[in-house]
Amino acid sequence: MKFTQHYSELQQKQVAILNAEIELFDINPTEYCLGWPLDQVNTILNGESPINPKKVLDKLWEHFFADFDAENFGTDSAISNTYSEDDKLVLARIKKRMQDKEFRGQGVTSSSIASRLRKTTGMVSQLLNGKYAANPSKYLHEVWAMLEPAGLDEKTEEPKQVSDIKPIRIRYGEVPFVHTSVPNLIKMACEQARDRRRIAVFAGQAGLGKTKGIERYCDDHDDALLIYGSEETASTQVLESLAIQLGIGKASNYKRLQKIINALKDSERLIILDEADKCRPNALDPLRTISDQARVGVVLVGNIKLIDKLQSEERYELISSRVCFWPSPVGELPVTDIKTLFFELTQNTIQVAEDNEKWWQWLHKRVEGNARMLVENLLPHLLTHIRKNPNKKVDRLMVNSIFSAILNKPTI
Template identity: 25%
Template sequence: MFESTRQAITAFMEESGKSQRQLSKEIGLPTSVISQFLNSTYPGDNQEVAKTIEQYLSVSKERLNIVSGINFYPDLYNTKETLFCCYYSHRHNDISLISGDAGAGKTTALQYYADTHTGVIFVTANAYITTATAILGLICKKLGRQVPGRRAALMNTLVEQLSGANRLIIIDEADHLSLDALQAVRNLNDEAHCGIVLSGNDKIYRQMLSPRWGYEFEQIRTRIIVRKKVYNEYTEKELETIFPGLNQACIGYLLKLACAESLRTARKLYEVAAEVAAAQKQALAVKHLRDTQKQLLGEVMG
């Protein structure tokens, strides 16, 4: 009775490379239920399981058909500036800062470095990870170590693990960190001599450069020799490499959007517009980009 659903989810697993464990996380069903359903041995409500799986497939199949066509461009100016911070801090076991406009490609470049180099610990601060204990605990978890309850013990664990290891810690969204957290990161660099890259928006840059923030930030600022800033400013050549195969009109449209909004916005708009064009069996044109922008952002550029 449910053979078509079993065949559909099996085919999806083969096409996507997802395991039953991964499907369990995404669908919200226990791995044992999925396994028993596939083997026709589930004693519970098979009708409900089949319905849940079919609902999952209705969206997930579409994800497999999303048109990408976006290249990672290591020679993008913003990418080169970000990677320089990583290379410098990793090689010299020092602290560097990369800051600037949101959506300018910092995180993409940082992730690229982490994916292509060994010994890199990549963590992201957020509205809930702001304190010294929170960020040090997150680093400790990434190292696969049990997180001690007391901050002094936590720092000792990290220093013991990182000393002499020539590791690099990348902290994205570091503008969320409190002064106390930034001081703890500085102490970790002092004691373990590990490289650290702080990445964030202009807030963290302003705090470290402005005298009004006081002596504490001055102590952190003077430890950071490499301070890079990136902006949502791009060239036509860069966009041609990021979005290969597009005509000049589309490149011009995306260039204007990337500079006015962000490269992230241009990428997202392109992905959706390309999907629409593919569904219509048409080559991507400015009309698709304009219609998609109006639909997603509620406005179009003049």
């Protein structure tokens, strides 16, 4: 933005901050004009004032940030140098919020905030006075989340839904498939096992979308035999599941095993065991025998502890020696996957305040690189909040508010 010569350096900074607040919180002109003509106020906020804009700017600043001194954003700030510009902005919002009418008389003080943060009153006083010597970002966001929890805005009304447009809803069991790096790795494991007629292993942290990737592969390859493992899955349950899928009737485990081997022999089919880490130790024994005698591939998919079992427990030595594909376990999704999931599952209906690499890296850290934490924990609340506040953009404050106030997780 270009400014006329009537703006000081500090006033230019004030204009930038005020414009960002108006855009972020979708402030109605009637709220920020404060009785002045809209054209006059917009001229000042556009950097085009023909005179010194101090009078109007100071009133606007007071309206948005109460008595938080704009000089704190200058080079000679009284605020500790451990506070970034973003920290100062959060602090200014907190100061203003604590002076709002709905908080007066409600006992929102340094002491009550300290109690909720489980910190000392002195520490919180330093934090809110801009004197905290360490990095204050985490605690400032936690305080803001207390004062401005997402989804509880009193001034915002639920917009009327257009009758033929259903709101986006994300809930367990109905989440559509989104192509990420995990299905690619699972497909590679399946192809290696099928081609080599041996065992492939894919392990990763919980919540990465492994089961979704397996089910997608089976949708595309209807000759694959999928077994859903659990804590109750032993060799009998494995044989029973395969027998049902192959149309083999009731029989003893031995006879079932022989019939399964005969049905699969040299068929190029594939057996996939999901949640293999949860299964009882003998669950893998018939899969090893079937793979050997029928010459078909087997894929074992599970949590990180599946690797520990196969590598350290004597019982699993006969399995691990037959593994032909064994990539390193996946701990987190890459940043690009988090971004893809975010936009595809919200159908591009949510705008982010800063669509840049720094923001997506922060969100990736916030959800711990985990699809489940993003998809099942964060996104449903974001969609609800944005449905009530359609012009708001998602930023760190909003996300941290959800994690702190709704999901009982610390802010970052």
